[in-house]
Amino acid sequence: MDIATRVYNHKWKIDPIVRSLIDTDFYKLLMCQSVFRNKPETIVTFSLINRSSSVPLAKLIDEGELREQLDHIRSLRLSRGESTWLRGNMFYGKRQMFRPDFMEWFEHLQLPPYHLERRGDQYELTFEGKWHEVMLWEIPALAVLMELRSRAVLNGMRRFELQILYARAMTRVWEKIEQLRKIEGLGIADFGTRRRHSFLWQDWCVQAMIEGLGANFSGTSNCLIAMRREVEAIGTNAHELPMVYSALADTDDALAQAPYDVLSDWHEEHDGNLRIILPDTYGTEGFLDRAPDWLAGWTGIRIDSGDPAKGAETAIKWWKARGEDPRDKRIIFSDGLDVEKIIELHTQFAGRTKVSFGWGTLLTNDFRGLVPNDALAPFSLVCKAISANGHPTVKLSDNPEKAMGPPEEIERYKRVFGVGAQESVEVIV
Amino acid sequence: MDIATRVYNHKWKIDPIVRSLIDTDFYKLLMCQSVFRNKPETIVTFSLINRSSSVPLAKLIDEGELREQLDHIRSLRLSRGESTWLRGNMFYGKRQMFRPDFMEWFEHLQLPPYHLERRGDQYELTFEGKWHEVMLWEIPALAVLMELRSRAVLNGMRRFELQILYARAMTRVWEKIEQLRKIEGLGIADFGTRRRHSFLWQDWCVQAMIEGLGANFSGTSNCLIAMRREVEAIGTNAHELPMVYSALADTDDALAQAPYDVLSDWHEEHDGNLRIILPDTYGTEGFLDRAPDWLAGWTGIRIDSGDPAKGAETAIKWWKARGEDPRDKRIIFSDGLDVEKIIELHTQFAGRTKVSFGWGTLLTNDFRGLVPNDALAPFSLVCKAISANGHPTVKLSDNPEKAMGPPEEIERYKRVFGVGAQESVEVIV
Known part of the structure; x- marks a missing residue:
């Protein structure tokens, strides 16, 4: 220097x-x-x-x-x-x-x-x-x-301890990438900004993905890194849109309509691969059941809570029911992914639909087991x-562990959106 | 930069x-x-x-x-x-x-x-x-x-492959150092210049030893690194002295005397920890049997071929026979060491004598198994x-695999130095 x-x-x-x-x-x-x-x-x-x-x-x-x-x-x-x-x-x-x-x-x-x-x-x-x-x-x-x-x-930590810590973490990321390399037709993006270990580390992970996966790495959600590394910036929309639209609803009828208003506004502004439904804010099944037909014409669905395979099956069934061919559709998995899960989901759904992955915390912050007391393990901060x-x-989501809001409002939303019993899934990241 | x-x-x-x-x-x-x-x-x-x-x-x-x-x-x-x-x-x-x-x-x-x-x-x-x-x-x-x-x-290799290669190699060296850390009273030096993976790598290994072992790292044989890293420069003498002195001998009697002439010259020049006998050039046992008494007064012996435990026992027995207390003496092991062997030898001899280690190739060039076809494995170049x-x-040494010279001369040296059957040990590095 x-x-x-x-x-x-x-x-x-x-x-x-x-x-x-x-x-x-x-x-x-x-x-x-x-x-x-x-x-x-x-x-x-x-x-x-x-x-x-x-x-x-x-x-x-x-x-x-x-x-x-x-x-x-x-x-x-x-x-x-x-x-x-x-x-x-x-x-x-x-x-x-x-x-x-x-x-x-x-x-x-x-x-x-x-x-x-x-x-x-x-x-x-x-x-x-x-x-x-x-x-x-x-x-x-x-x-x-x-x-x-x-x-x-x-x-x-001392200098060489640090060097070895990063050597181990790099080796771990690279071994994951070597696993992913074997998947033909994989499409995967970095979604790891919010819970990254550090900026430099996320930047390193993205570069490793670029070199290791080539065209199968579709890009990063991080704009600065996308700009500097000259890859695609990736992402569409999130729960905050239906959450705020819903909070603004004056009546139960308006509330029931709010999530669709979000997508109606989005429909006006965007097309193609930006038309991705995030259906789980107030329960995926009810949301899809009551969805207008134009929404079935959208490009894909992002699965961000609950059992991902179950969510994907629900989406496929819904498209079929609405006369759409799931093979023309895209399912983006983005919840708590790591390599084994990615391989499993890809194996299960590739061919039946287009599959993509938004890989977050366990790409950019997997230091589990690398320091005493696991003091660098990722945790669930939102x-x-x-x-x-x-x-x-x-927010209800498809996992009650991720529910948010005052209890009486949660009950009201469950009633309005017809959400029954939900399966609990442990939230790690 | x-x-x-x-x-x-x-x-x-x-x-x-x-x-x-x-x-x-x-x-x-x-x-x-x-x-x-x-x-x-x-x-x-x-x-x-x-x-x-x-x-x-x-x-x-x-x-x-x-x-x-x-x-x-x-x-x-x-x-x-x-x-x-x-x-x-x-x-x-x-x-x-x-x-x-x-x-x-x-x-x-x-x-x-x-x-x-x-x-x-x-x-x-x-x-x-x-x-x-x-x-x-x-x-x-x-x-x-x-x-x-x-x-x-x-x-x-590509950039990230290289990074991971070095990450893995660093982790390996550090894990070795963590093993060595557990040995109380360890004395170990870097002897890895000649067969190092690269200069920068040796320099890194020395720094890792400094941080990881503290005072138990006694220094490096490499003068440039010793100067730059401000640690001790370590080393005494090698086989080339008796080999050349012996080649210059005109008669069999002069030949039999030559290895002692080397140490006699050395005795005049050096004292203390530089008075280290390297006894194996023409067979350790015969060399010690015929050694003059003043040599038993030297500070230690370096074991550089053959079964190291056997060589050390021979040295200890010799000192005792010459009325010296082996606990005042130093044995330096320097042949083909890796962590397991170091731990084993230290366990066996610490307390019975002062023990040191000159750790060479498997400190500064252990890339075994890290690239396809093991193309970076160390090899035996002299x-x-x-x-x-x-x-x-x-040169005969205590391992016939390390013998050097024309066959008829080897026979003559074996006769002059009374070397009988020798146990063969595979030479890896």
Whole structure:
């Protein structure tokens, strides 16, 4: 390293974790643009929720350091090169995916203030403001907490211990890639930004996927890495859309309709591979049963909770019932994947439908068993919309362990969406 | 890396393997000084011998590249900093280990010409000239061939394959070090220069030993690495001294005396931990039986061939027979060691004598099983004195697989030194 680079690095008061507003998931930007157009006045609260209470974040992470990282994110602005890339790059085969009015706004965006308080061994971290501004906190907030936790553990380690730790982790990732290499016609993307071990590690994993899988690696959800490594930025939409639309519904009828309103808005804006249904927010079966026919014409479905094979069978059955050929459709698996599960699902569904995988935490954060007390094991941290215009949000999903919201609202949603007994699946990541 | 460094690196016509005249084993310099004083007019021939004929060096390594590397070594001169270190550093507790007349000569040394010819799938590489000049070719010549062979295999590999290869090799070395860490009172040095995978790799291994073993790592035989990493330079003397002294002997009586003449010259020059007997050149048992009593007063014995436990028992018995307490003596094991053997020998002999280990090839070149066809496995390459003043040299050692010299001379040496049947041990490295 040259002297200038060292001096430059020493100028940092902190070692920032998130250094760019596009160090975030691509679907966040797509959803942001949609909200910017369709719900620009909605006020939401997002909140950090550590589903792994055994990981005492407030004991591990210094509050001052956390504030510095969050403050640094608020100092970020979209850079000229990033803006040029968003405006000029082709996404999902389409140029000018991001409209000029949205880009104009994004170029001037500063993320809104955060609220941070220690509660016992956990932090309460919330963001309140316009939906399209607040929503952009989700990914960097998660990435900062995950990486500060990694740093807290790594801090006590010596130079060669660190080198061996990464040597082992690299070997593990590469051995997974070697397994995946054997799958003919695999399509897999990196979805691991939010719970990554660190930015540099995610970047390394993506490069390993590029070299190891070639064209079978379809891209990364991380915009900054997609730009730098010149691969596809991947992603469509997430639960926050139906959750907020539903919270805004005034009546039970409007509530029942809300998830379809989301996709109706999306239908107007996007086509092709961006028309991916995320059906599980309030139970997949009921959602598909009551879905309008135009939705069966969409390109695919993303399975993000519950037993994935069961979810895929449900989707295939639904398409058939609606006169669609499942072989023309795409199923994207994105929940808690690791290599064995990917191989199993691919074996079961390839040929019957088009299969893709969004591989997250166990790609970018599999340090299980590599340090004493498993102190680097991934854990289940989320950052979700908890209210919209003063109404609490609710998520049911196909796994009751992932349900969110006040109990009485959960009961109401279950009634409105006709959700009965659900099978519980342990949430690891 | 800064631009200047890149440009500087691009200036190299080749990527040199040996970049310093002190990138060699410390004992070479000690022996060189001894020869410079005691046998300055002796003309010797050194020759490269690949004991692993299954490794077709001339097929793997381009002759032009090999010549470039050897030519580069001939362009090297002792640098001012290197000279200062040799003159000023304390070695084995002694200042000014290297005499001014020797340093004066060394500062002006250029290595003598080499003779290189392809013979089938092997290279014939020989050096002829004054002993104290030619002998300094041994280590760099071996290191160049070993590393060119590594490069030939690595050339075909892609970036991430390389990264994983080194990740696995690092993990392996570290796991060995973690094993060694458990041994209380261990004393171990790096003896792996000559058959190292590469210079950078040896340097990494030494750093790992420093961090992992602390004071139990006694140092490295490599002078350049010892200087840069600020650890002890380790080594005493080798078979070439008795081999050449013996070849110079005119009569059988003089031959029988020659190995003791070597140690008599050494006795005059060195004391303490540098008084280490290497007894196996013409059979350990006979050598010790006939040794003069003053030799039993030396500090220790290095076991470099045959069954090491048996050799150590022989030494202990000999000391006892000569009225010496083996607990005051040191046994240095240096032949074909790996962790299991080190642990076994330490367990067997610690307490009964002082035990040290010179760990070579399986420290600095254990890439076994890490690439297809085991193409990076270490192999048995040596560079030895084959004649002195026109007389062939002979080595018997305690393992007939390591014997060298014309058959009729081997028979004569066996007769003169009273060597009977020997147990054959497979030579791996």
